[in-house]
């Protein structure tokens with residue numbers, strides 16, 4: 001695997017590159033532009049760098065001077081509402097779905113935390129929850145970014161749960177949580193020179209796939225069964241009865257977590273949540289998509 005620093009420099013250098021042709025995926029285009037050999041190893045290296053930077057924030061200087069706070073940064077805001085996603089990753093909240101019908105606390109920073117990520121790795125070892133989560137993210141974003149070598153030798157296929165709704169079910173994520181996460185992915189990509197048009201394209205796709213509450217079941221990877229995918233649990237053509245009630249996760253010690261989010265507007269009865277205040281339901285996820293890339297705010301959808 002190429003050293004992250006080299007990759008970053010290579011990426012930044014291509015900032016002024018030509019426009020991506022319509023018949024080439026974002027993954028293939030930037031892998032070719034930056035690493036020349038558009039093979040499985042290089043595609044995974046590129047996605048790894050984007051995911052690692054989105055998760056922990058910038059760890060190498062970038063010529064474009066774009067600050068990426070990171071998904072794990074505490075006390076952040078998104079569209080004026082506070083966001084603290086670290087609590088979902090460090091075991092503070094009983095919010096992961098282990099199939100037992102309630103949220104469970106898991107520390108996903110159990111194998112080196114941020115340090116191995118700065119070295120282009122998922123974790124120190126390869127048996128931890130951190131290893132599993134990060135490698136699953138590299139694989140899944142290979143699908144989302146259209147990597148042509150995904151699933152071939154050198155770029156393992158996704159081995160996690162194919163229903164993003166199921167994975168994130170007990171997190172009770174709201175539009176600000178979701179928007180912040182997507183924004184970090186966009187900022188990370190922007191910091192490496194990914195063109196604005198491509199950021200909008202990917203951000204819009206993430207919003208459409210995962211950000212319309214009550215969307216019908218769909219498949220993400222080719223050939224995969226259709227499952228529920230909404231992460232931020234208002235949608236055109238909503239079938240809200242498919243989705244369970246949304247309840248805030250408890251703290252790992254079992255006590256109720258009181259959260260900090262702004263109120264939403266009215267929404268279908270099937271998905272009311274206490275997270276935005278008693279009985280106030282979660283609203284549209286996708287229309288909140290604000291991507292601050294290169295000093296510009298985009299409103300998608």
Ligand code: HEM
Nearest residue numbers: 085088089096097136140160161167177178181206210231
């Ligand atoms: C576009 C948005 C997102 C995508 C595509 C995405 C994708 C994924 C994927 C592929 C996994 C691995 C699932 C598995 O191993 O079976 C995962 C796990 C996880 N995600 Fe997300 N995610 C998104 C947004 C969020 C947000 C907003 C949060 C907020 C905290 C979040 C928190 C987590 C956590 C804590 C896990 C570990 C859960 C577990 O393994 O049980 N994700 N996500």
Ligand SMILES: *[C@@H]1O[C@H](CO)[C@@H](O)[C@H](O)[C@H]1NC(C)=O
Nearest residue numbers: 020021022023024025028148
């Ligand atoms: C994309 O289209 C161009 C011409 O418009 C063609 O030269 C190129 O081979 C195509 N690339 C792929 C990967 O199909």
Ligand SMILES: *[C@@H]1O[C@H](CO)[C@@H](O)[C@H](O)[C@H]1NC(C)=O
Nearest residue numbers: 035037039040041042153154
């Ligand atoms: C991809 O190309 C790089 C050189 O750019 C090489 O080191 C690596 O082994 C190649 N990977 C595969 C799967 O061929």
Ligand SMILES: *[C@@H]1O[C@H](CO)[C@@H](O)[C@H](O)[C@H]1NC(C)=O
Nearest residue numbers: 072073074075076082084086
């Ligand atoms: C986040 O905010 C809390 C409460 O205001 C504070 O105790 C904590 O130190 C802050 N954390 C960081 C990293 O700034």
Ligand SMILES: *[C@@H]1O[C@H](CO)[C@@H](O)[C@H](O)[C@H]1NC(C)=O
Nearest residue numbers: 078079080175262284287288
């Ligand atoms: C986001 O913030 C702007 C400005 O404060 C506000 O007008 C807009 O309604 C907010 N969007 C949502 C969905 O809360």
Ligand SMILES: *[C@@H]1O[C@H](CO)[C@@H](O)[C@H](O)[C@H]1NC(C)=O
Nearest residue numbers: 124125126127128131135156
């Ligand atoms: C995991 O790490 C061990 C020890 O470093 C190594 O022998 C093994 O091949 C690794 N397994 C995978 C799947 O990378």
Ligand SMILES: *[C@@H]1O[C@H](CO)[C@@H](O)[C@H](O)[C@H]1NC(C)=O
Nearest residue numbers: 208212215216235236237238
């Ligand atoms: C919702 O349903 C209408 C009529 O069936 C269809 O025209 C429209 O494209 C659908 N919208 C979405 C976002 O699926």
Ligand SMILES: *[C@@H]1O[C@H](CO)[C@@H](O)[C@H](O)[C@H]1NC(C)=O
Nearest residue numbers: 092251252253254255256257
């Ligand atoms: C449970 O943990 C939370 C968060 O760390 C803390 O605020 C709360 O006081 C704890 N409750 C009990 C009963 O220990």
